[in-house]
Amino acid sequence: MIIELGHFALVLAFALSVVSAIVGFTFRGSSAQVTLFLRHAALLQFLLVGAAFAALVQAFVVSDFSLALAYQHSHSLQPLLYKVTSVWGNHEGSMLLWVLILVLFGAAVAAFGRPLPFDLLALVLAMQGLMVAAFAGFTLFTSNPFMRMVPAPFEGEDLNPVLQDIGLAIHPPLLYMGYVGFSICFSFAIAALISGRIDAAWARWVRPWTLISWTFLTLGIAMGSYWAYYELGWGGWWFWDPVENASFMPWLAGTALLHSAIVMEKRNALKIWTVFLAIITFSLSLLGTFLVRSGILTSVHTFASDPTRGMVILTMLGLFIGGAFTLFAMRANALRAGGLFHPLSREGALVLNNLFLATATGAVLVGTLYPLVLDALTGQAISVGAPFFDLTFSALMVPLLILLPFGPFLAWKRGDLVGIVQRLAGAAALALFCAILVAALSGASISLAPLGLLLGFWVMFGAIAELVEKARFGRLPIGQSFRRLFGLPRTAYSTTLAHFGMGVTVIGIVAASAWEMERVVAMNPGDTQTLAGYTIGFEGLTEEPGPNFAAEHGTFAITAPGGGTRQAIAERRVYVASGQPTTEAAIETYGFSQVYIQLGEVAANGSHVVRLWYKPYVTLIWLGCVLMALAGFISLSYRRMRVAAPTPSRRKTVPAE
Amino acid sequence: MRALLLAIILSLAVLSPAHAMLPDEVLPNPALEARARAISAELRCLVCQNQSIDDSDAPLARDLRIIVRERLLAGDTDTQVRDFVVARYGEFVLLRPVLAAHTIVLWIAAPLVLILGMAGVVLAARRRSAVLATTTIPSALTPEEEAALARLQERDR
Numbered sequence: 087m088i089i090e091l092g093h094f095a096l097v098l099a100f101a102l103s104v105v106s107a108i109v110g111f112t113f114r115g116s117s118a119q120v121t122l123f124l125r126h127a128a129l130l131q132f133l134l135v136g137a138a139f140a141a142l143v144q145a146f147v148v149s150d151f152s153l154a155l156a157y158q159h160s161h162s163l164q165p166l167l168y169k170v171t172s173v174w175g176n177h178e179g180s181m182l183l184w185v186l187i188l189v190l191f192g193a194a195v196a197a198f199g200r201p202l203p204f205d206l207l208a209l210v211l212a213m214q215g216l217m218v219a220a221f222a223g224f225t226l227f228t229s230n231p232f233m234r235m236v237p238a239p240f241e242g243e244d245l246n247p248v249l250q251d252i253g254l255a256i257h258p259p260l261l262y263m264g265y266v267g268f269s270i271c272f273s274f275a276i277a278a279l280i281s282g283r284i285d286a287a288w289a290r291w292v293r294p295w296t297l298i299s300w301t302f303l304t305l306g307i308a309m310g311s312y313w314a315y316y317e318l319g320w321g322g323w324w325f326w327d328p329v330e331n332a333s334f335m336p337w338l339a340g341t342a343l344l345h346s347a348i349v350m351e352k353r354n355a356l357k358i359w360t361v362f363l364a365i366i367t368f369s370l371s372l373l374g375t376f377l378v379r380s381g382i383l384t385s386v387h388t389f390a391s392d393p394t395r396g397m398v399i400l401t402m403l404g405l406f407i408g409g410a411f412t413l414f415a416m417r418a419n420a421l422r423a424g425g426l427f428h429p430l431s432r433e434g435a436l437v438l439n440n441l442f443l444a445t446a447t448g449a450v451l452v453g454t455l456y457p458l459v460l461d462a463l464t465g466q467a468i469s470v471g472a473p474f475f476d477l478t479f480s481a482l483m484v485p486l487l488i489l490l491p492f493g494p495f496l497a498w499k500r501g502d503l504v505g506i507v508q509r510l511a512g513a514a515a516l517a518l519f520c521a522i523l524v525a526a527l528s529g530a531s532i533s534l535a536p537l538g539l540l541l542g543f544w545v546m547f548g549a550i551a552e553l554v555e556k557a558r559f560g561r562l563p564i565g566q567s568f569r570r571l572f573g574l575p576r577t578a579y580s581t582t583l584a585h586f587g588m589g590v591t592v593i594g595i596v597a598a599s600a601w602e603m604e605r606v607v608a609m610n611p612g613d614t615q616t617l618a619g620y621t622i623g624f625e626g627l628t629e630e631p632g633p634n635f636a637a638e639h640g641t642f643a644i645t646a647p648g649g650g651t652r653q654a655i656a657e658r659r660v661y662v663a664s665g666q667p668t669t670e671a672a673i674e675t676y677g678f679s680q681v682y683i684q685l686g687e688v689a690a691n692g693s694h695v696v697r698l699w700y701k702p703y704v705t706l707i708w709l710g711c712v713l714m715a716l717a718g719f720i721s722l723s724y725r726r727m728r729v730a731a732p733t734p735s736r737r738k739t740v741p742a743e
Numbered sequence: 744m745r746a747l748l749l750a751i752i753l754s755l756a757v758l759s760p761a762h763a764m765l766p767d768e769v770l771p772n773p774a775l776e777a778r779a780r781a782i783s784a785e786l787r788c789l790v791c792q793n794q795s796i797d798d799s800d801a802p803l804a805r806d807l808r809i810i811v812r813e814r815l816l817a818g819d820t821d822t823q824v825r826d827f828v829v830a831r832y833g834e835f836v837l838l839r840p841v842l843a844a845h846t847i848v849l850w851i852a853a854p855l856v857l858i859l860g861m862a863g864v865v866l867a868a869r870r871r872s873a874v875l876a877t878t879t880i881p882s883a884l885t886p887e888e889e890a891a892l893a894r895l896q897e898r899d900r
Contacts, residue, residue, distance in 0.1 A: 481853075
């Protein structure tokens with residue numbers, strides 16, 4: 087009964103979204119009453135989809151296997167957390183999660199959008215309604231999660247064991263918050279094109295939504311990367327897999343959008359480009375959904391053999407993206423004008439930032455789609471893998487990162503390069519010193535790694551130098567400088583923190599790639615191996631039953647170079663329902679570095695294949711991402727105040743620029 | 744998204760825990776072994792979803808790793824080893840695509856986009872300064888709106 091109620095709630099939400107879209111587009115400018123209706127409809131859609139989702143969760147929690155989806159992807163022995171996450175550990179459920187987050191954002195716009203001009207808000211909500219209609223419709227008609235089975239099976243088939251992890255609880259919701267959040271920017275862009283009005287105020291409305299989506303997408307991608315790192319058992323953290331690229335492209339485009347929206351807000355320039363980026367970013371999110379959901383990635387032939395879902399998503403993709411670009415082509419010329427700036431200025435720097443980020447997005451897009459297109463056109467099968475992306479992507483990122491610290495130092499309109507070079511000289515010297523120091527300590531071989539480190543430190547110290555400069559350290563008395571530092575607006579801190587985080591991630595990537603050590607050995611209990619100064623002893627193997635799996639625990643004693651021994655447990659599991667084996671690596675963190683132990687199969691002579699890694703500074707990769715996301719939240723906490731409820735009087739602060 | 748990737752990897756790969764190379768495969772000569780690893784990292788495991796034979800635990804990947812090492816022991820150069828594998832398994836096995844007529848678009852796409860983008864930026868800047876030099880562009884905002892915006896911005900300072 088609850089399942090049918092949930093099903094019905096989703097049908098109602100679909101109907102309501104259709105009505106919203108029709109009413110919104112037809113009567114958008116006529117009165118504030120229409121906008122009020124649309125706002126209520128958006129809130130109601132959220133409640134209805136929320137109810138549908140709750141009904142699905144309830145069925146999984148009580149293991150109601152009369153629900154086909156629960157039968158296929160859950161098991162009564164799974165711990166409660168994994169029963170809940172099983173809801174979106176499959177195609178149908180994850181589409182419903184997609185719709186849930188879409189209506190969540192719609193409701194948030196409805197709730198916080200009161201200060202918006204009513205005709206603009208009506209258009210935005212109508213566009214959101216159209217998207218909910220498309221995706222709720224897709225879910226209902228091609229991927230319905232509410233199908234019953236008669237007779238109900240006694241036991242479920244279990245969730246894929248690799249997905250039975252805390253990662254599934256965190257990663258998809260975060261990623262979807264990012265993906266789907268960009269739909270708001272898209273709707274704002276469409277609304278701007280239809281109404282023909284776009285100005286600095288528009289950019290100010292759009293920026294918080296861009297920021298919130300970007301922040302969640304950053305966290306989502308980082309979480310996915312760390313999950314793959316510890317779960318897949320060979321310690322890789324980025325594979326340039328099409329599925330990863332599908333999430334990375336919106337991130338790159340979203341990063342560009344975040345920066346171009348600043349220019350538009352502050353200087354009223356780059357209008358057309360910002361609207362274009364807003365459309366592109368969400369289009370890439372849609373493309374990602376298509377790539378993953380249609381099955382086209384596995385093979386173009388899979389796609390052709392079961393084309394319903396794929397064709398429907400492709401059609402939706404075509405309509406939304408095609409429609410948006412048609413509108414863009416028709417109306418973009420109406421959005422002329424903007425502030426004038428010298429090429430050597432903050433605006434100019436942000437244009438360069440956008441140029442490199444957009445090119446990088448394009449490079450990833452071409453690399454991801456090229457094999458599919460070539461296969462479809464000529465039948466020729468080629469692979470485009472990590473070596474290609476590493477080469478192309480880093481060639482684009484290196485100049486961007488070299489230029490990054492200059493940007494925030496440049497003044498709006500016209501900058502002074504000589505002065506900036508002088509002010510950044512200290513940061514450059516410090517970066518050089520640190521790069522040489524770390525390279526020397528890590529036993530550098532002749533490679534590009536020290537240059538990579540230099541780049542990372544340059545970005546980090548360049549970011550700090552910006553704060554030092556704004557507080558006028560060294561040019562004002564120290565007390566006054568500190569007062570200035572604490573008086574800086576939060577956005578200044580978030581810029582510095584985000585750029586600093588970028589540098590941290592770069593250092594993590596360089597160090598972990600260049601100085602990783604690996605050893606594959608056959609070990610028996612009592613054996614000892616050494617790796618990078620760590621002594622790793624295999625103490626023994628015990629049988630440990632889990633809730634829905636049988637496990638063998640291999641106990642290892644790790645002695646650090648500086649002394650001190652820790653115990654770590656690497657697992658081999660066999661899941662009861664599927665009989666599928668998995669491994670859980672033992673990971674011990676020392677400072678920013680990790681020792682990673684994977685217990686492999688039993689060799690013919692009875693010994694155990696053990697793979698040992700030393701991964702220097704590897705945690706910096708994700709720590710940097712967390713810093714970037716933190717910067718997003720800091721900026722958001724400040725911006726939300728400005729956008730939703732501008733306070734009449736504020737304490738005096740030092741101007742940011 | 745990653746969830747699905749994981750699922751695909753596991754369902755396509757042979758169902759055994761992920762542990763690629765086995766101890767008995769390692770060549771005694773470290774220089775040769777390093778070359779073998781570098782080549783392996785750029786060869787695709789044909790039955791897996793986007794994994795190199797160096798990372799994969801599939802039996803086919805193991806066979807390929809052994810072939811690579813046999814060819815190296817026989818005195819082949821890196822290129823000869825790659826050609827040997829491509830001759831048997833096709834170009835699909837190369838994770839770094841060759842530069843040829845059918846991949847030229849792939850390789851020149853990024854530099855081309857960058858160059859066109861730069862040209863676009865320069866042209867747009869030239870045109871804008873030319874336009875602004877000769878005409879005054881009417882503001883998109885009415886005077887009242889300009890005033891309201893100025894008030895808002897003043898308040899945020």
